Amino acid sequence: MPGDIIQQSLFIPYGDGALHLRHIAPVKAHSGLSPVLMLHGAMSNGRVFYSESGRGLGCFLARQGFDVYVLDSAGRGLSTPKLAKGFDPGQGLVIREQLPLAHRFVSNRHPGKKLNWCAHSWGGVLMASCLVRFNDVQREVQSLLTFGSKRTIKVSSVKKWAMVDLFWNRLAPAIAKGKGFLPADALRLGMDNESRASLSESIDWVRGDWIDHDDGFDYAAAAAKHGLPAAWFIAGERDTVLGNPSDVKDMMAECHAVNARFTLLSRANGFLHDYDHAGMLTHMDAPVDHFPAVADWLLGFDMLGLKD
Numbered sequence: 001m002p003g004d005i006i007q008q009s010l011f012i013p014y015g016d017g018a019l020h021l022r023h024i025a026p027v028k029a030h031s032g033l034s035p036v037l038m039l040h041g042a043m044s045n046g047r048v049f050y051s052e053s054g055r056g057l058g059c060f061l062a063r064q065g066f067d068v069y070v071l072d073s074a075g076r077g078l079s080t081p082k083l084a085k086g087f088d089p090g091q092g093l094v095i096r097e098q099l100p101l102a103h104r105f106v107s108n109r110h111p112g113k114k115l116n117w118c119a120h121s122w123g124g125v126l127m128a129s130c131l132v133r134f135n136d137v138q139r140e141v142q143s144l145l146t147f148g149s150k151r152t153i154k155v156s157s158v159k160k161w162a163m164v165d166l167f168w169n170r171l172a173p174a175i176a177k178g179k180g181f182l183p184a185d186a187l188r189l190g191m192d193n194e195s196r197a198s199l200s201e202s203i204d205w206v207r208g209d210w211i212d213h214d215d216g217f218d219y220a221a222a223a224a225k226h227g228l229p230a231a232w233f234i235a236g237e238r239d240t241v242l243g244n245p246s247d248v249k250d251m252m253a254e255c256h257a258v259n260a261r262f263t264l265l266s267r268a269n270g271f272l273h274d275y276d277h278a279g280m281l282t283h284m285d286a287p288v289d290h291f292p293a294v295a296d297w298l299l300g301f302d303m304l305g306l307k308d
Contacts, residue, residue, distance in 0.1 A: 004026065005024055005026055005027060005054060006025050006026075007023070007059075009023075010023050010069075012102065014097075016081065017080035018080050019073070019074060019079050019101065020078035021069045021070065021071055021105065022050060022058070022072075023067070023068070024058045024061075024067075025062050026063065033299070034110075034114050034116055034142060035069060036066050036067070036069065036115070037069050037102060037103060038057075038069065038070040038071065039070075039073070039119045039123035040071075040077075040120055040121075040123050040192075041119070041121025041122040041123045042121065042199075043191065043192060044120070044192055045072050045192040046072045046076075046077050047191060048120050048281055057286070057291060057294070069105075069106050073098055074098060075089055075181075083181040083193050085179075085181075088180065088181065088195050088197045090197030090201050090214070091126060091197070091202060092201070092212055092215075095129045099126065099127065100130065103115060103137055103141075115140060115142070116141070116145065116298050117143065117144045117145070118144075118146070119147070120147045120148060120280075121242060121277065123149070124148075125205070125251070127144060128144065128146075128149075128223070131228055132228065132255070133222055141229050142230065143232070143297075145231070145297070146232070146248075147234050148235060148236060148277050149248060150251050151206070151210060151251045153206050153247055154246070155244040159241055160240075160241045163242070164241065168199075168203065169203055173196070175187075176194070176196040181193050181195050182194040210223075226256075228260075230257065230260075230261075231252070231257035231259070231261070232261045232263065233249070233261070234280060235248040235249075235264050236265045236274070236275035236277060236279065237274035238279070239276050242277045249262060265280060265290055273289070
């Protein structure tokens with residue numbers, strides 16, 4: 001029930017505006033569980049993890065005792081200013097500035113605690129990039145959990161051609177060029193709009209090398225050298241394009257996590273449904289299906305710390 005958790009909007013000064021963090025916490029303060037920082041994917045915002053009525057993974061984890069912080073990247077959700085001509089933040093700013101800023105903000109509110117990071121879709125690529133680039137940040141993160149996250153799309157199908165090759169790679173950039181950004185919300189293509197810069201950069205990464213567009217930083221080399229903390233890559237059986245299980249496995253291998261785990265949400269594996277890209281987080285049955293396992297996995301890190 002919504003009454004057993006508290007939600008509030010926090011704002012971190014950033015540039016000429018502010019980044020929005022949705023803080024979701026249990027009404028009764030828990031005894032020191034590690035907080036969770038969440039990031040949405042492309043054409044989306046933090047609402048993929050929560051709702052005012054108390055639905056979503058963020059709200060579920062808050063009921064288990066976690067302090068959850070959901071980031072809206074610059075221009076999305078309740079972050080200000082909104083995307084517009086003349087305000088075109090690329091994905092590099094999320095990696096190099098916004099995630100470290102949000103991480104430090106949450107860390108300061110929970111001194112002495114490591115964080116758990118969690119992402120949906122392309123947000124997982126951005127979080128992984130930040131972690132392999134900044135060793136000081138990675139030392140303060142004990143786990144990375146992703147849903148439908150992939151860096152490359154190697155699957156071949158008619159649906160992939162229509163969604164990726166035709167729309168994302170060709171039509172979307174043309175629309176964004178005229179508008180100054182991709183109006184995905186108005187076009188009913190996603191929860192939020194997408195910047196022209198992020199659109200272009202994500203296209204390059206899906207088709208090519210894992211290299212920063214702004215300064216040439218080699219994320220693939222850094223991942224091979226430093227790896228990731230413990231990571232769980234979750235995919236959906238019906239997520240055939242945007243988070244195809246084979247592409248998710250490719251990203252897991254590329255990230256070199258010290259302790260990597262893969263799960264396919266499918267009926268064949270004992271789950272209630274063959275989940276699709278959004279349904280992994282938004283399906284009505286998720287809280288009684290795989291969300292409890294997610295909570296147990298996160299709780300395990302704190303229990304391990306108590307044993308140490």
